[in-house]
Amino acid sequence: MTDYHASPSAPAADPAGTTMATGDAERAYNARAAVPDHPAIFARWAAEAAAARADFTRSGRFRPAIVYGRRGDQVLDLVMPETGPGAGGGVPVLVFFHGGYWQAMSRESFTQLARGYVARGVAVALVDYTLAPATTVAGIVEEAREAVALLWRLAPALGLDRRRIVVAGHSAGGQIVGMLAATDWAARDPALAVAAPLIAGGVAISGVFDLEPLIATSINAKLGLDVAGARAASPHRLAPQPCTRLVLAVGGDESSEFHRQSRDFGRRWQAAGARIDMIDLPGRHHMSAVEALGEDDHPLMRATLRLLGTDD
Numbered sequence: 001m002t003d004y005h006a007s008p009s010a011p012a013a014d015p016a017g018t019t020m021a022t023g024d025a026e027r028a029y030n031a032r033a034a035v036p037d038h039p040a041i042f043a044r045w046a047a048e049a050a051a052a053r054a055d056f057t058r059s060g061r062f063r064p065a066i067v068y069g070r071r072g073d074q075v076l077d078l079v080m081p082e083t084g085p086g087a088g089g090g091v092p093v094l095v096f097f098h099g100g101y102w103q104a105m106s107r108e109s110f111t112q113l114a115r116g117y118v119a120r121g122v123a124v125a126l127v128d129y130t131l132a133p134a135t136t137v138a139g140i141v142e143e144a145r146e147a148v149a150l151l152w153r154l155a156p157a158l159g160l161d162r163r164r165i166v167v168a169g170h171s172a173g174g175q176i177v178g179m180l181a182a183t184d185w186a187a188r189d190p191a192l193a194v195a196a197p198l199i200a201g202g203v204a205i206s207g208v209f210d211l212e213p214l215i216a217t218s219i220n221a222k223l224g225l226d227v228a229g230a231r232a233a234s235p236h237r238l239a240p241q242p243c244t245r246l247v248l249a250v251g252g253d254e255s256s257e258f259h260r261q262s263r264d265f266g267r268r269w270q271a272a273g274a275r276i277d278m279i280d281l282p283g284r285h286h287m288s289a290v291e292a293l294g295e296d297d298h299p300l301m302r303a304t305l306r307l308l309g310t311d312d
Contacts, residue, residue, distance in 0.1 A: 025216045028257035029208070031171065031286035041287045042109065049111040053077075056111070061118065063158075068127075068150040071135075074143055076127040076151075077107055080159065081118040090155055092164035092200075092308040093123040095148060099171025099206070099290070102140050103132040103222045113294035116301060122308055123160055125151060133222040137211070137233045140172075141179045148180060149189065152198055166201045166307045170290035174207020174248075178235025178265065181244050181274075201245040201307030203300070206258055206289045209265035210236040213257065236265045244274040247303045249292070251284035258286070279303060 032038050056062035056079050063078040081091055094117055098105045107126035114124035129143040148167065155162045169177040181202050186193035211230040214220050231237055240246075246269070248262040266276040279300050281289050292300040 025213050025257075026218060028255045029214060029217050029219060031206075031254075034255065035285050035287050038287055045109040045112070049109050052111040052115060053108075056114070056118075066150075068147045069143055071130050071143070073128050073130045074146065075107075076125050076147055077111065078158065079111070079114045079118050079124045079126075081121045081123055083121045090159050090161035090164075091121055091123050092166070092310055093125055093151065093155075093160045094304065094308060095125045095127060095151060095165065095167045096293075097127050097129070097144060097167070097169035097173035097176045099169070099173050100131070101219050101223070102137050102172045103219075110290075113290075116294055116296050117305075117308075120305065120310055122305070122310055123158075133224065136229070137175075137223060137225065138229065141176060141233065144176045144180060145183060145188065148199065149185070149192065152192065164200050164309050165198065166203065166304065167199055168203035168205070168293060168304065169207070170205045170293075171207065171286065174204035175209060175211070175233070175235060177202040177204040177246070178207060178209050179233070179238070181240055181246060182235055182238040184241065197241055197243050199241075200309070201247070203247045203249070203293065203304050203307065204262070205249045205293060205300070206251060206254060206286055207248065207262060207265070208258075209261050210234045236261075236268060239272055240269045240274040242273070244269065245307060246274060247277045247279060247300070247307065249279040249281050249289065249300050251286060251289035252280060252282040253285040254289065277303060 053062060061080040065075045066078055068074050068076060096110060096113060098107055098110055107128045110126055117124050127147045129140050152162055152165060167177050167180050180199060185198045192198055211225060211234045212227060215225050215230055248266050250259050250262050266278055270276045281292055292298045295301060
């Protein structure tokens, strides 16, 4: 694990001026093409997630489809831990945002990631959001903010600890994590001014933090990003909120662009005062990288538990 906060690196170049040929960008960012067996992986995820939901439902710890907004896809599942809150009141909560380049996948393929956390006294919320082209990347970010704000407001009723809300995301979900960490919650809603910080930390796996290179790829067909929209939705171009703590992880077998995205973003935010930890995921491609989040005793799980304030 590399700790940028403890071991400052040289300032990173701003990728805003970086240009890539269309073919190069397509190869670098088309994660499905880079993992030919992704259909089998997705089928396995769906089966594992369904089994986890069945187990959680039988134990009475599964609260499905909590509505957090007005659109049909604005729902989240909440899995409560096996043990109740300690002396401090509520339990910590990990809020997960799935990937799929803002246009595919759903929360229902990732329920299995909750197993190790609920066994350690952590609640897990798995969030769905409206997919492009039914909305924009900016619209998805706004929905993510609504989900987190609702969990904060309902925390006492749900048995959650407002002081220990950690957000996590994979791929597009990594961008969402960055945007949430840059959100001025008090400016958004004065009622949230008492939450400082509202988010205790974030975990971004294989994230895309500078969206401008995606304009030249097939990924953009449903996103409709132009330069202005890509820049506005890029956490790389924003400033972290005070006391921001992030864990950034990338699979060792992912393209150099995914590595550059996390490296440059991490260095930029570290220079702005954020605490950034980098975790290497050797031997993992874009799809298997997210699986590390739910693997017992994996460094990524241990780092996430530390953000949650839970002994690992």
